[in-house]
Amino acid sequence: MSTVPGRSQAISHRSPEGEGAPVSNAPQVHISEVGPRDGLQSVQGVMSTADKCRWIDALAAAGLREIEVGSFVPAKLLPQMADVVDVVRHALTLPGLCVMVLVPNRRGAQAALAAGVHKLTLPVSASEAHSLANVRKTREQMVEELRSVVALRNAEAPGVPVEVGLSTAFGCTLQGAVDEDDVIRLALACADAGVDEVGLSDTTGMAHPAQVRRLFTRLRAELGDHAGAAHLHNTRGLGLANCLAAFDVGVRSFDSSLGGLGGCPYAPGASGNVVTEDLVFMFEAMGVSTGVDLQKLIAAREPLKAGLPGEPVYGMTPEAGLPKGWRT
Amino acid sequence: MSTVPGRSQAISHRSPEGEGAPVSNAPQVHISEVGPRDGLQSVQGVMSTADKCRWIDALAAAGLREIEVGSFVPAKLLPQMADVVDVVRHALTLPGLCVMVLVPNRRGAQAALAAGVHKLTLPVSASEAHSLANVRKTREQMVEELRSVVALRNAEAPGVPVEVGLSTAFGCTLQGAVDEDDVIRLALACADAGVDEVGLSDTTGMAHPAQVRRLFTRLRAELGDHAGAAHLHNTRGLGLANCLAAFDVGVRSFDSSLGGLGGCPYAPGASGNVVTEDLVFMFEAMGVSTGVDLQKLIAAREPLKAGLPGEPVYGMTPEAGLPKGWRT
Numbered sequence: 019m020s021t022v023p024g025r026s027q028a029i030s031h032r033s034p035e036g037e038g039a040p041v042s043n044a045p046q047v048h049i050s051e052v053g054p055r056d057g058l059q060s061v062q063g064v065m066s067t068a069d070k071c072r073w074i075d076a077l078a079a080a081g082l083r084e085i086e087v088g089s090f091v092p093a094k095l096l097p098q099m100a101d102v103v104d105v106v107r108h109a110l111t112l113p114g115l116c117v118m119v120l121v122p123n124r125r126g127a128q129a130a131l132a133a134g135v136h137k138l139t140l141p142v143s144a145s146e147a148h149s150l151a152n153v154r155k156t157r158e159q160m161v162e163e164l165r166s167v168v169a170l171r172n173a174e175a176p177g178v179p180v181e182v183g184l185s186t187a188f189g190c191t192l193q194g195a196v197d198e199d200d201v202i203r204l205a206l207a208c209a210d211a212g213v214d215e216v217g218l219s220d221t222t223g224m225a226h227p228a229q230v231r232r233l234f235t236r237l238r239a240e241l242g243d244h245a246g247a248a249h250l251h252n253t254r255g256l257g258l259a260n261c262l263a264a265f266d267v268g269v270r271s272f273d274s275s276l277g278g279l280g281g282c283p284y285a286p287g288a289s290g291n292v293v294t295e296d297l298v299f300m301f302e303a304m305g306v307s308t309g310v311d312l313q314k315l316i317a318a319r320e321p322l323k324a325g326l327p328g329e330p331v332y333g334m335t336p337e338a339g340l341p342k343g344w345r346t
Numbered sequence: 347m348s349t350v351p352g353r354s355q356a357i358s359h360r361s362p363e364g365e366g367a368p369v370s371n372a373p374q375v376h377i378s379e380v381g382p383r384d385g386l387q388s389v390q391g392v393m394s395t396a397d398k399c400r401w402i403d404a405l406a407a408a409g410l411r412e413i414e415v416g417s418f419v420p421a422k423l424l425p426q427m428a429d430v431v432d433v434v435r436h437a438l439t440l441p442g443l444c445v446m447v448l449v450p451n452r453r454g455a456q457a458a459l460a461a462g463v464h465k466l467t468l469p470v471s472a473s474e475a476h477s478l479a480n481v482r483k484t485r486e487q488m489v490e491e492l493r494s495v496v497a498l499r500n501a502e503a504p505g506v507p508v509e510v511g512l513s514t515a516f517g518c519t520l521q522g523a524v525d526e527d528d529v530i531r532l533a534l535a536c537a538d539a540g541v542d543e544v545g546l547s548d549t550t551g552m553a554h555p556a557q558v559r560r561l562f563t564r565l566r567a568e569l570g571d572h573a574g575a576a577h578l579h580n581t582r583g584l585g586l587a588n589c590l591a592a593f594d595v596g597v598r599s600f601d602s603s604l605g606g607l608g609g610c611p612y613a614p615g616a617s618g619n620v621v622t623e624d625l626v627f628m629f630e631a632m633g634v635s636t637g638v639d640l641q642k643l644i645a646a647r648e649p650l651k652a653g654l655p656g657e658p659v660y661g662m663t664p665e666a667g668l669p670k671g672w673r674t
Binding site: 189191194195222223224226227228229252253254255256258259261262263266293296299300303304305333334335338341342343 | 517519522523550551552554555556557580581582583584586587589590591594621624627628631632633661662663666669670671
């Protein structure tokens with residue numbers, strides 16, 4: 019994993035706030051921007067390839083070191099992602115950027131590795147009902163798929179980390195509650211399948227801080243360095259509180275989306291993903307470095323708006339502006 | 347203070363989540379609804395007396411046990427509050443409700459006590475610049491005013507608690523940073539002046555979780571049972587994260603506003619106060635009882651919207667709806 023720019027830096031710096039001197043200038047938390055994938059595949063409109071590239075340029079210029087730039091899925095299912103190979107090709111020209119993509123299966127992984135991506139992420143549902151609805155596979159079948167992807171990676175691109183996000187880890191709109199023991203068992207099964215990191219996703223916006231603390235504490239205890247990112251949603255306004263809860267128990271990798279783009283289709287009108295601008299503001303205000311320049315990050319909303327006219331763009335910090343005297 | 351319905355219940359139950367068995371059925375956190383005062387005095391429109399009363403009825407019916415129903419200030423300064431005596435009279439008919447009002451000075455306190463309110467709250471600015479701009483008094487002059495209000499209370503209505511909210515405790519848009527030692531010194535001065543509780547207010551939406559934890563930890567260490575509520579804003583999206591941070595260090599009283607009404611005039615377009623609906627959702631999801639029925643609380647948005655047509659009403663939980671299987 020250390021061959022990849024981005025997350026490796028954050029992993030090398032796990033000490034909690036204030037505990038000892040920083041070992042380097044690496045950011046204290048790692049923000050993985052998921053807007054160009056998670057966001058763009060959730061909206062009705064299709065952003066042009068040129069607009070996507072301009073947006074990714076602006077995100078990288080703001081200091082984001084890992085961007086999920088698209089997904090390798092059949093274009094007939096997700097026409098918004100039909101140009102993923104071109105977008106990846108452009109993103110690979112940006113220095114220091116970890117270019118990540120989502121792949122649902124081995125076939126997608128093969129195409130992604132051929133395109134030269136730095137990192138793969140796969141969704142595995144903690145809820146059986148969501149798994150069948152989302153990828154038409156049981157959870158066990160998805161773990162088998164993971165083994166196959168890991169074997170492919172080992173053979174063809176051993177330096178490319180494979181990450182899993184456990185969808186519906188905090189609850190499922192189809193199934194209702196999701197058993198926490200089930201979540202941890204599945205996380206262990208993914209780690210056993212050879213993936214590098216297993217994170218937890220609040221796909222449906224049902225997580226609350228006590229649950230976030232419990233589950234990430236268990237995940238980190240069971241998986242150690244293979245415990246991955248917190249992917250939390252703001253569906254009911256708890257996004258940042260849940261990120262804080264995860265930070266409190268040692269999580270240092272967070273997924274978020276510029277303008278809160280994308281997220282949960284079950285919550286129309288409500289923003290889905292945690293807003294990157296607000297997340298960066300929270301950490302930077304707390305004195306926890308993100309490596310992101312907040313003013314440039316806010317400027318990165320312009321190419322997003324230009325490329326998706328009429329799409330609602332969320333975020334309280336950009337609307338209120340930075341506080342007087344905010345460091346530049 | 348124990349003669350007053352509302353906050354006294356929460357004070358009797360300070361044990362943190364999970365620590366021992368609950369001593370009673372009292373809510374584990376106390377939510378003080380400030381919308382009818384803080385909210386209505388911040389908007390352009392004027393809600394009619396009948397609409398205010400309908401809204402307060404709905405808030406009380408949802409289980410809120412303390413409502414700041416208005417402020418006793420000259421009607422020429424705040425025409426929205428001209429009918430405060432009538433609103434108080436109505437609110438006093440609601441069983442079990444602690445009827446609180448804001449008063450800026452002794453004169454206001456006199457009128458409020460004559461109207462029969464259960465509790466007084468006074469704003470004292472932690473920033474000298476804000477103090478002069480807001481009440482045209484230095485901080486020391488405000489502490490003198492407090493002494494006078496407490497003397498009046500002792501003479502005329504000894505059962506009526508006097509609460510102070512320290513405005514701009516986390517930063518000031520006029521002055522910039524506010525020294526934390528200054529905040530604690532001022533809190534102690536207020537307690538010495540005889541007020542029952544001193545809370546901290548993030549008037550300008552500049553607070554972050556690390557600061558909230560530091561300041562409330564110090565406040566509680568210095569003031570003990572006289573440490574009061576967290577009045578936090580959502581200006582930059584950190585409202586609930588800051589409430590969680592306060593809860594983590596033992597705060598059990600929170601101010602919030604239905605629909606996030608009101609708040610910070612320095613952040614146009616951004617909602618100000620923490621949204622009561624989202625705050626209640628967070629605590630109830632965590633298993634921390636608020637005494638509030640979330641469905642009835644969401645229903646209380648209707649009289650607010652009817653009484654203030656065209657005014658933006660915030661809140662993610664009402665927009666997304668309650669999760670499947672949410673207990674009724």
